[in-house]
Amino acid sequence: MVKSVADFMSTYRCMVMAILLLMCSSTAYAASLAPSLKQQSSLWGGGDGAEVLHAIQKVIVREDKHWEEVQYYSIQVNDLDAARDYGRIVIPYNHYYNNIELEFANVLSDKGVIKAVASDAIQRRDKSGQDFYSEDSELAFSLPDISPGSIIEFQFRIQSEKLTMPDLFYNRSDNYWFQPTAGGDGFRADPVREASYELNLPKQMQIHIKEFGPGKTDYDVANKANRQVHMWSWDRLPAISIEGNMPDFDTLRKRIRVSTSKQWMDVDSWSWNLVRDKFQSTSAVSKLAKKIARPGDSRDKKIRAVYAYLQQNIRYVYAHLGRGGYEPHIADEIIQKQYGDCKDQTILAVSLLRELGIDAYPALIATRRVGQPDMDMVHLSFDHMIVHIPQADDGHNTRWMDTTSDRGLFPGIYNSLLDQPVFVLNGHGGKLTTIQQDDLYENLARLEIDFTTNKNGSLNVVMNTFLSGEYEQYLRDWWLRDHNRKTNLNRMVSGLFTLEKGDVKVDAEVLHHNDLWKPIAIKAEFNLKSENGKKEIFPSVAISQVYRMFNARGVLPLPASRENDWLDKQPHTLQIKANFHDKKRRFPVVVHSGGFVDNDYYVVTQRGEKREKEYSIFMEFKQKALSLSPKGYKKYYYAIENLHKNSGSWLIAYDENEKNNSLAELKAKSEGEGGEESKLKLARHYIKQGQFEEALRIATAVVELDKENGQAWYILGVAQGYNAMISESTKSFTQATTLGYTP
Known part of the structure; x- marks a missing residue:
């Protein structure tokens, strides 16, 4: 009798332990919020990429504002890229405030076989590192046998352990699953067949609700016992393309945000x-x-x-x-x-x-x-x-x-x-x-460049930068973190000047990178020689050079793939101030000069100034704050692509003697009686030399003296154009045509 009782108790203990072990060690028996994978397989829609079949989120809130949330996702994998991307699932959470449990994760293979995640394929990890101690953690797991035609599912439960702020509950719906790509270069947010969000609260708890994003939302609320249950659902949510410079997600996707307070004083x-x-x-x-x-x-x-x-x-x-x-x-x-x-x-x-x-x-x-x-x-x-x-x-x-x-x-x-x-x-x-x-520094990058033509025809160039705002902050951060910075610095500045045939030597250094009060700066010296060392190199400069050098904000993505609006909230200014010197003391001659550009995205202004036997050029590119549709972005992209073509470049040569129609001679003739023709020549000379304000002053004076002079109206129009007076320039050209002048 005693033996049989002992046997019974031993058997009973074993059964209890077995049940407890099953309850504690397995996630396969938690109730799913969605239909079975076999049932979901009938929803197969084919196509490329992947589709979230079900995104279900249920939240229960207690009287003390603590909460419990269960989320379920099933994802249909349609191609190899999606299979690679969904091979590993990562769920972020805060281990100080919350606890997380993976209830189950399964794969329905393309052969109709269901396989569960292995226990050794589940990992918890935090994001701490050197000088970085974080409460943010991840629950990560890898699923077996994912291939085109399979469906994956997973369900997890998060519970509040501590409230971030006492007596405050806030939450939001997560209708999409944002999955990192296998290459680690971005995220994907695939279309969603069905999504739902359920919020279960004590009946007397006040809740504030705000809906975001485009599209239709089905909403219902029910009172059950002492609870209020809010239910939202969505069908056929489109994929979201994750792109740089895109609007905030709340403007693109359906989302519900809830909170028990609107009082920031709390x-x-x-x-x-x-x-x-x-x-x-x-x-x-x-x-x-x-x-x-x-x-x-x-x-x-x-x-x-x-x-x-x-x-x-x-x-x-x-x-x-x-x-x-x-x-x-x-x-x-x-x-x-x-x-x-x-x-x-x-x-x-x-x-x-x-x-x-x-x-x-x-x-x-x-x-x-x-x-x-x-x-x-x-x-x-x-x-x-x-x-x-x-x-x-x-x-x-x-x-x-x-x-x-x-x-x-x-x-x-x-x-x-x-x-x-x-x-x-x-x-x-x-x-x-x-x-x-x-509250912020201006976004400004300026190159100050001195060109010196040596007696042997080689060209020495000394470049200094002034940086502010994003340009300064990016360069300072980059210099601090790049262990190959010296090599990369030379590579960065060497593209500023190139020769088809010849030799370019570059020596660059970064200044003030540890200075708290002076912007970080780059100083570089270039020596340019022709292939045989005998041919003279003429200095050339263009506003596109500074854009190319400081395009630290990234190469513009191709417009063909753009799906979202393009936002760039901050204006940006790029400048070049260039001075030209000749050791032979010859006179500078402007072979060709850059022009004025004014479009919906940026303005380019350029001017030159001659001082005895030296010449100076000032160029400026000012980009406006931008908010562009995909079509508008395409136009902006090609406006940037054509920046050099539209704004041109300056080429400076040198001559031993001044021409007969030198500046001094033109000035003398223009001051004499009946000197309108010389004044117009002088205005043309200033335009050629890039001294647009002076050209405008002279052309305006000639038109005021002779309003029937078609040539004067034309030159005035040119000068006005270079001075950003676009509407005035158009009127002057029209008047020149009316008076019968043809350039």
């Missing part, structure tokens, strides 16, 4: 409680403030002193370290440890500024990494913290400062932050605003 109150005790005045802060600045220093000098101290002494470490993304260390601890993340650096900067008598506040900002989130409802999409220095009573402007970049140009604010939302924490409700164009 965010300020919560955040202020996290930071206000961290930047109090202490003996350590006071001692350091006195060390880096004097009481009589100007406001600007004090701000710069704080910036310099953090740049030179506090190492930037992106670190949450399990503390949550919004709470910093105290200023004393940052001073002692000599490192800190963006929150820590902001706290120390604010502490020092306040100690020096300058009003300053921490500010949360959403960088381009998280897109441009809509701020109508409260949600914590901020991923960075910077310093806000409000406008002073004495008229000093508002200033933003970011000390986290490595040897960044003061005040460290990148132009990529234009229009990004910022929330200033002040303990009085906060202030929601954006980074404005006036």
Whole structure:
């Protein structure tokens, strides 16, 4: 009897353990939100690429705002490219705030066989690295036997462990699955056959809802027991082409955003409680403030002193370290440890500024990494913290400062932050605003080039740059990170001047790359010799050279494949100032000159000026802020492709003697009685030399003296065109034709 009871209990324990093991170790028995793969196989639509058959998202919210979310995706693979891309699935999540579980993942092969993901093909990994400690993690897994004709499915559950902000729930629908390409060069967002989003809330919980994107949405709401259930569904969502310079995703795809609050003052109150005790005045802060600045220093000098101290002494470490993304260390601890993340650096900067008598506040900002989130409802999409220095009573402007970049140009604010939302924490409700164009450096790249023609006909060229805005920031970051930078620098500048036959030697260097106050710059020296060393090389320069050299923002993609609008919110300016010298002291002669261009995308102006036996040219390319349809982008693309053709180039030669119709002679004749003809010759001379303003002045004077002179009207039209007076130029040409003048 005892033996049989013992046997029974042993058997019972084994059964219980077996059931528990099955429950804990297997993901295959979780209830699927979608029909079976066998049933879904009847939806086969063929075609290229891939199609998401079902995208299902269900969210349940508790009274305390904690939540649980289940997402299901099934994807039909149609070709080899899609099979390669979907070989590995990665699900991002925050391991500090949330917990994730893969409930199941399967493949229905093209032979009709279902295979589950292997346990050793599932991996959890965080994104930490050197000087980068992150709460962002990934659940990654690889599926077997994916080939054209197969269907994959996976379902995962995410639960809140901690709330980012107490008493706040916010969420959004994910109707598309964004899959990295196998080559790691982009993402794909395939079309979706059916998508749904269900939000299950306590009946009394207030919820704010906002819908984004084009197309039709089916919506329903039901009350079940003490719950309110909101349901959205979509059919036949088109694929999204992931392209550079495209609009924000919320304008392109159907999406629902929900939040329990629209009161940003609640965010300020919560955040202020996290930071206000961290930047109090202490003996350590006071001692350091006195060390880096004097009481009589100007406001600007004090701000710069704080910036310099953090740049030179506090190492930037992106670190949450399990503390949550919004709470910093105290200023004393940052001073002692000599490192800190963006929150820590902001706290120390604010502490020092306040100690020096300058009003300053921490500010949360959403960088381009998280897109441009809509701020109508409260949600914590901020991923960075910077310093806000409000406008002073004495008229000093508002200033933003970011000390986290490595040897960044003061005040460290990148132009990529234009229009990004910022929330200033002040303990009085906060202030929601954006980074404005006036807060940023102008996007400018200028080449200053000196050409010297030697007595043996060779050409020496010295080039210096002045960079600002995106151009400066890109070059500074590139120089810091490129381990082969010297070779790449020479390659970058060597394309500025080329010879079909001959030799070009280049020696280039980068200046001020560690200077906090001077823009990074390039200095290069070129020596150009003909093939046999005897033929003279004539200097030539074109605005397309500076565009080609500083096209750091990327090669324009071909317009044939463009599907989205093209956005470039910031204007850009490129300039060349060129001076020409001849060691034989000969007279410069303009063989040909560049022209004026004005279209819907950019304006090119060019002018030349002769000073005794030297010549100077100033060229400028100004691109406007752009918002273009795909058709408009095509026109812009070809306008850039034809930049050199349309704007031309300058070629300077030298002559031993001035011509008979030299400038001095023309001036003398034009000042005499009846000198209209000489005045027109003088105007033509100035046009040829690129002195367009002077040509305009003279031609205008001749027309005022003789309004029936068709030639004068024509030359006036030419001068007006070169001075960007397009409508006036057209009228002058018309008048010249009316008077019977034919050039």
